[in-house]
Amino acid sequence: MTTDLLILMKQELVVTFIIFILLFIKIGKGIKNETLLPLIQLLLLTNFVIGFFFNKEGILFGGMYNTTALMVFQKNILSLATYLISLLCVGWLKKSDHLAEFFLLMLSALLGMFFMISAGNLLMFYLSLELATIPIAAIANFDLEKRRSSEAAMKMILSSAFSSGILLFGISLLYGATGTIDFVALPALLNGSPLQLFAFIFLFAAFAFKLSIVPFHLYTADVYEGAPIAVTSFLSVVSKGAIAFIFITALYKVFRPMEEVWYNMLVILSVATMLVGNLFALRQQQFKRFLAFSSIAQVGFILVGISSGAPEGLSAVVYFVLIYVFSNLAAFGVAELISNQTGKETIDDYKGMYATNPFLSWVLAIALFSLAGIPPTAGFFGKLFLITAGASKASYWFIIIAALNMMISLFYYLKVVRAVFMDKSEQPIEKINIPASAKLALLLCGAGIVLLGILSWVYDYIVSLVK
């Protein structure tokens, strides 16, 4: 039991261990940011690397916690993203007075996500979801001197409290209707009665809130804009990824008997999400807001994949999230470097950037092409597989809408590319000084974007995990 506990929960334990180390550091004599940050990066790297060893599948605590190879891989994706964020945002982090607290909170959220992915019970799921949300609201407020930052935190906490309420309501209704909240026992008891449907819709709405699916997306742009970029990227990549993973598990495993219901819901919501995300992104000037709407649109594509209801959908979503980590973090990383050193954050500011910052410009361009789904970047494969998975079941018009949305999204991604490469500017952004670790992270992201698609074994590996 004890060894099982150690090995099955190794990722959670490592994160907890890091949290404790940070706590002790905080209590003890203050360490300078210059020494603390590399230490944290090292710890996060260890966390990521350990994810690949001593893998074992199993169930703990009477079904409350379970882990499979796929879940371990999903957690690894999240660990990797957290590590990359710690590398990318060094400039901002070094300036922070509360570096240890920042990572304390961020890692608590990560821990919550790990538990959420492994949850085998709605109660466990709810608890871990709260653990994954509240710390993020706290770090969204980390630009202490900026009002927008506290506004973002406030919006975040209020909207997530609201969605948690809805979730709890759904859970209690479901418990009332079936008498259980266990993931394994639930499917047999689902018969599609009105009460169960009612409960399911509440649960679904809570997921939609967290994933910022239209029409539950309204808080997203404001929170993204106000929060520090480190937090925004964490929110948009790690948090979204984790919720997408648990969402797909819940639909495929627990609510499988209601497939017809959620299939229709997914189709409608996915079309709405893609369209609204894309159309709103067209008009954005603020780069963070722009990425917020683009990430809403990306969620719409994820829903296309989820709607397939087949193992292909699951593998396509995991693969897409992995690619999305690299593409989105590269874009956010460039934005962070520029914003940190010049304070400029709008697309107009990026005009003529290629002349002064060719490296950053190329990274940004590759990242945006990947988000738009242009080959040979991995985003092309990710999106295509999502659409192919969705097409296995869907009608032609649904797939046509999805494909045409790729075209709309290309339009606004190209807008940024155009500003960077083509437009002239009186005052282009001056030469940005790229810290070594940020450069490493950007190169890693670039390599990931280019190689993940062409090297098909990454996808094959995910498929082998899903089976």
Next chain:
Amino acid sequence: MNLLLLLGIPLLTAVLVLMSRNQQQVKWVSFAGASVQLILSLALYYYFQKASASGATGMLFQQTYSWFPTWGINFHVGVDGIALAMILLTAFVVLAGVLVSWNVEKMTKEFYFLLILLSFGAYGFFISLDLFILFFFLEIAVIPKYLLIGIWGSGKKEYSANKLALMLMGGSALVLVGLLGVYFSGEERTFDLIKLSQLHLSPLTQKICFPLLFIGFGVFTALFPFHTWVPDGHSSAPTAGSMFLAGISMKLGGYGCLRVATFMMPDAAHQYAPYIIVLSSIAILYGAFATMMQKDLKYINAYSSISHCGFVLLGIGMLTKTALTGAVMQMVSHGLMTALFFAVIGMVYQRTHTRQVNEMGGLMKSMPFITTILFIVGLCSLGLPGLSGFVAEMTVFMGAWQNPGMFYRIATIAACMSIVVTAVYILRAIGKTAMGPIKEEFKNLPDASWNEKLAAGVLLAGILAIGLAPFWLNDLITPGTEIIINKLTGK
């Protein structure tokens, strides 16, 4: 012969271009890469003939590598005569394009990198036998075009670049949906073109997917009414960009219409043929008449490209062996001709700094070489015997006339009439440019430099090779079209 070399050389060239230290290195590396690629294509032709002579038919030099096996995707490549003709065309145009761009000063490295990347996409497209990789290569070519126009273009370049990228992206979105429809219709999940063509796709699939694929690819090849990106895109692009766009990129669409849509779905091809014929006839006439109104040399060639590419689609729509052969010949011929036309326009523009026909005149006196080429290419465009345009269009007309029935005859005659219009605008434009009194400021303009002469020579060699001895091209293409026709007639 290993077809992957065709992909390897451009890739290697692109990497070397990125590693080059100065402009000179970049240019010479690209030149060397393009030359090696041309030699490789000619070698491929040689080996192909050798293999054909020993009785091999169908797709030759096939290779298959597993890529994303879960989806049934294979990296499956192979060539037949049609693909080989397109590869030869690409190799000629790329070499000429590299040579013509010798004077690009602005971001030379990026420029050549994108050119090579574009050619990489085209080679990959023509050798793919798997629909997934075909789509992959089709889309690879979109972004280089966008950047080439947007960064190095002229005029309202941002608008044109955007329009082109979005329309082509929309076209490929339709292609994607069509491909997925085909993919999910069979019992076996496969993107393999050969396997899919042996299946008999259900009538419903054909009915839905054929228009999606045909229109999707048609956007690339200026199918009316999706031709609107052509004039803007071509006229805003830098010289080599226009050459690649009109010479190679528009042929991706024609090739796709033929190889993917028509070949895989013969029933639907018969069903939709009248629509194709009507649309392509409109494109031919509309393109020709619209050209009459143009004053800008690049616009003249861009609109005449719409007209000429209409012949490609007309040939495909006629669904006879001769017409299909003619369509492929027209693709090759138009590719060479229009690339040369744009190259010459670029040379003239570089010297006179104007592309307006009215502002030029008497250029024959100051630059005899360039204007001579302009004459030849103009005559090729209006279909003078002895040059490639005549051979290709003639074959299309003959193939079209084989179809009995009033409808086909009218369409053919209408298309024939465009030749007269072509003669009018070409002769007028060239006459005004080359003849007449020369303006004072144009008197001392230099004639073509070595690289321009070489570029023109390369393309001219291709045009003459087809125009004077069309048999080799005909023999190369016909076995390929025969297979398609057999499939169409259900043999």
